Amino acid sequence: MAHQITGDGWVVGVDTPDAEWSINEPGFHFSGWVATVKEPITAFHIIGPNDISIPLSTLPRPDVEASIPGQYVLGFVAVVSMEALVAPDKLILEFNKQRVELSMNVDEAVMHRFLKDRIEKRKEIEEILACAVCQNEELTIEEQRISCTECGTDFNRPNGVPDMRPAVLKEAQSALGPVAVSSNGYDDPAWDMINKYMGGLILDNGAGLRNKYLPNVVNFEIADLPTTDVLGVGEALPFKSNSFDAVFSLAVLEHVKDPFKCAQEIERVLKPGGKLYVAVPFLQPFHAYPDHYYNMTSNGLKNLFSDNMRIVESGIPASGTPIWSLSWFLRSYMNGLSGPVAERFSKMTVEELMRSAPEQMEEDHVLDLSERTQEELASVNYLIAKKKDREEAN
Numbered sequence: 001m002a003h004q005i006t007g008d009g010w011v012v013g014v015d016t017p018d019a020e021w022s023i024n025e026p027g028f029h030f031s032g033w034v035a036t037v038k039e040p041i042t043a044f045h046i047i048g049p050n051d052i053s054i055p056l057s058t059l060p061r062p063d064v065e066a067s068i069p070g071q072y073v074l075g076f077v078a079v080v081s082m083e084a085l086v087a088p089d090k091l092i093l094e095f096n097k098q099r100v101e102l103s104m105n106v107d108e109a110v111m112h113r114f115l116k117d118r119i120e121k122r123k124e125i126e127e128i129l130a131c132a133v134c135q136n137e138e139l140t141i142e143e144q145r146i147s148c149t150e151c152g153t154d155f156n157r158p159n160g161v162p163d164m165r166p167a168v169l170k171e172a173q174s175a176l177g178p179v180a181v182s183s184n185g186y187d188d189p190a191w192d193m194i195n196k197y198m199g200g201l202i203l204d205n206g207a208g209l210r211n212k213y214l215p216n217v218v219n220f221e222i223a224d225l226p227t228t229d230v231l232g233v234g235e236a237l238p239f240k241s242n243s244f245d246a247v248f249s250l251a252v253l254e255h256v257k258d259p260f261k262c263a264q265e266i267e268r269v270l271k272p273g274g275k276l277y278v279a280v281p282f283l284q285p286f287h288a289y290p291d292h293y294y295n296m297t298s299n300g301l302k303n304l305f306s307d308n309m310r311i312v313e314s315g316i317p318a319s320g321t322p323i324w325s326l327s328w329f330l331r332s333y334m335n336g337l338s339g340p341v342a343e344r345f346s347k348m349t350v351e352e353l354m355r356s357a358p359e360q361m362e363e364d365h366v367l368d369l370s371e372r373t374q375e376e377l378a379s380v381n382y383l384i385a386k387k388k389d390r391e392e393a394n
Helices: 062-067 108-128 167-176 188-196 259-269 298-303 322-335 339-346 371-377
Strands: 003-007 010-016 027-036 045-047 056-059 072-081 090-095 098-103 139-141 145-148 154-156 202-205 217-221 244-250 270-279
Touching: 003 098, 010 098, 027 090, 045 072, 062 072, 188 244, 188 270, 202 259, 244 259, 259 270, 322 339, 322 371
Parallel strands: 202 217, 202 244, 244 270
Antiparallel strands: 003 010, 010 027, 027 072, 045 090, 056 072, 090 098, 139 145, 145 154
16 A cells, blocks of 8 residues: 655655665665646656656556546656665655655665675676677777777766667667566576576576676666666677576566577577576566567477577476466456446456357457557457568668
């Protein structure tokens, strides 16, 4: 339940962080909603120290609208770095000329360990970087820039983080604004490898936002998040061959355009004898981050990797058992229905839902489903295409 701050004609509900405003992770989600009585919500900003604007996404909150009908409601979510809260440790939520100040309690021990580990890890990363364009291993590394001695490509290094992304991706992400942020925790197989290679180096290929910053894990991402160590794409890993003791690719390969190329790159940067832990969804709904291309069967996943890789174990992780797909599907389906229809749908029995699809095609829980949810949960997608003629091809 969100903790709330009330003013003259408005209410701010904060879902995260908790009611104690306690920050003990390197990066955290700041999320919640605003409700106003007098006018729609405009000029929505989150302001950090020194009046720096923090990127945020806004989203509808039908759950809040249902609980306080007749008010204007808008949800928000932003990713904030603990590092950004050092001085002063507060955030300001600004909307409709209102400024709501929120003081945060930062765990200083966690913060100092995070900063120390980041500095030490950057030195290790510099030793294994390679050009993302031509894979040349001879680079000129400066505080704010990295240059390839072979192809001459220059890469930025904002705040010390090597940005090895293609220019076209950086432009596209900048135009899109904040993207959805994955922040799943590690499971037991991942922790086993982390503990095994405590003195080595692991590549977390598509790390998202991690709630723990580990000195032996390189967080590789396409988005600049508080725990990101290197920015780039999986099809062109900016690392020397045979650099890592292990590689994680967890719920990532469904989001890339060329999973076969990504698999080749993973093999290349693994040391001989290095371990790979990869997990890809099979029966999961559409979830774009920043897009969603391919789900895979167990055999499809194995088919990505060459004969250089020996399969040690395969199966279904605890986080991938069928009940996850079933509950996700039903929750999303209900959220895609309008209020009264959603309520009736929630009371349907499993037996009713198991009737054949043709029997249900004219019922309101089918006809009322939003287009967004239809895309998310589609049983089949189709495409009609035409080959370009000579003029179009040129």
